[in-house]
Amino acid sequence: MAYLELDRVAKQFGAQTVVDDFSLAVGKGEFVSFLGPSGCGKTTTLQMIAGFLDPSRGAIRLEGRDLTAVHPARRGLGIVFQSYALFPHMTAAENVAFGLEMRRVPRAERAERVRAALAMVGLAGYEERYPRRMSGGQQQRVALARALVIRPSVLLLDEPLSNLDAKLREGMQIELRQIQRTLGTTTILVTHDQNEAMSLSDRIVVMSQGRIEQIGTPQETYEQPASAFVSQFLGKTNDFAATIDRTNASARLVAGSWSAPAPAGFSGPVTISIRPERIGFGDAGLAAKIVTRIFQGNHWLFQCESECGPAIVIRQNDGQTQPAEGDAVRLAWRVDDMSLRAGGAA
Amino acid sequence: MSAAADTAAANAAATADAPTARAPWALAAPALMLFIGVLVIPLAMTVMLSFHDWGQYKGIEPVFILKNWHEIATDPYYAEMFWRTFRIAALTTLITAVLGAPEAYILNRMSGRWKSFFLLVILGPLLISVVARTLGWALLFGGNNGLVNKLLMSLGLIGSPLRFMFTETGMVVALAHVMMPFMVLSVWAALQRLDPQIENAALSLGASPPTIIRRIVMPQIMPGVLSGAIIVFSLSASAFATPAIIGGRRLKVAATLAYDEFLNTLNWPLGAAVATLLLVALVLIVVGSNALIERRYAEVFR
Ligand SMILES: Nc1ncnc2c1ncn2[C@@H]1O[C@H](COP(=O)(O)OP(=O)(O)O)[C@@H](O)[C@H]1O
């Protein structure tokens, strides 16, 4: 049975529907990310789970019990805010201890748990520091310790790493994942950074304009994007308009000079979606001309003008000579590597 | 000889970069002159005046004596009057803090349109003439027929009508009314610095709304309340118009007493001594409490 369940949840602000028809089942101990562009309703959904906003429609259940009937102070969820929202007039230890105080945990146990929580996030020795005297990364850790020390049933993270610089962010990602694995806390992370979502999550919920576009493992969403939006949002991708040609005995999928046996279940105009690193240069295939060639250390990035519009190709830097700018090339790929959608290119 | 040469060299050097060195002074000069002209000189003259002698028939005598200061120090009339001045200021400050801080908090939580409307209501007292405002209060109390007195009496809270004119109560009420905007705006500024999610953070950790106010919001807006209190206290202690209308010559505070000495008794030196003492006492109180506040909150807010 699902641990945390959102059942057709919707939220309206006046006439504007910000989240619609949001259904999701999160297993115990799972790490799920809400991924989508800014303004797509991620925070709103998270705040409905937290109880700061009431859903306009739908139900939220935790272990089968209706969560919307529970006061936010009684939900026992751990939340890390984008701004951290630390209490500036309290030291790091007092911040972490606050949730335990509210739960009337005895003083001795409280001190021990605060110490352990700060040590877990690598802040042993910072107990008496005030937040203003800490760096962004340290504040972020205090916020995480404050959320985890109450042993929350679900940990909610709202873009917790977006205020950190790139290097620090990478380190925190690894640490966050390790802590989550060790504690086994069911976690929901809100992010607009696809790399963050992919490297941290068991499953990703890709959102756009308040609706779920796809739910799947990082690999599934990357390799079998359910919509043009998903394939565009999760890394670079090529969309080629193609047709199913049934003039011969065996139907063929045709894109420019490229063709392959047509898969079952499609007819009329379709869209081929293929990742740039899965395209190779061959003797036959889509005719193209290389416009720019960019060297990026471990790989080459080619921007081409093909029969089906602009195309991006990424080749590993494996020591082979690569085509130069202006060269006419043929682009080819394996049928297994592409995904196919009905309808024209988006 | 060599010293003279050095000076000459220094002068030459000073002249060389004079345009850059003197420019800030030249630019600041007009404002500085105005400041010295309208503030420093009259203040110094007032202090000097307080040491002069005065007699009914001889007028002001420019001598240096401690007569006025001695009179203020020994005559219990002045002690009582200063005590009343600061009592009224303290009560006014307390009332504005107790009413103004929640007012600012509620105002801050209102949505756009209501917020601007009530902000205007709060700033209102500053826009109305002190005479109209004070007389309005007087009418509200106004003996047996005043609205407030009627209400309180019919509720059985008071037996006889509250007096407003010529009372300290009246002064405190009227002063609290006009000082309220300073407190509300000061607390409001402190509220703007609060993280918008901070109350949600406390809520998610299991805090009840009263606990959130007491443990999270209050400590953070306290610097705002205290700086508002300093403003209200010093403005109330030196207020003239409101005490003058309500107290007249019957119930005097420091400011109205100084005025009386200057313009009615014509004993300028004594008036100057009262004014100087009020100024010195206020400066000491404000600077002292400011230092205390800064030390108390240095760790947290900078
Ligand atoms: N309190 C509110 N009132 C009206 N509109 C809101 C409110 N909160 C959020 N919105 C709108 O809802 C949309 C989604 O917001 P949000 O959930 O914060 O997006 P995200 O976190 O994905 O960036 C935005 O268009 C935002 O303007």
Ligand SMILES: [Mg+2]
């Ligand atoms: Mg957001």
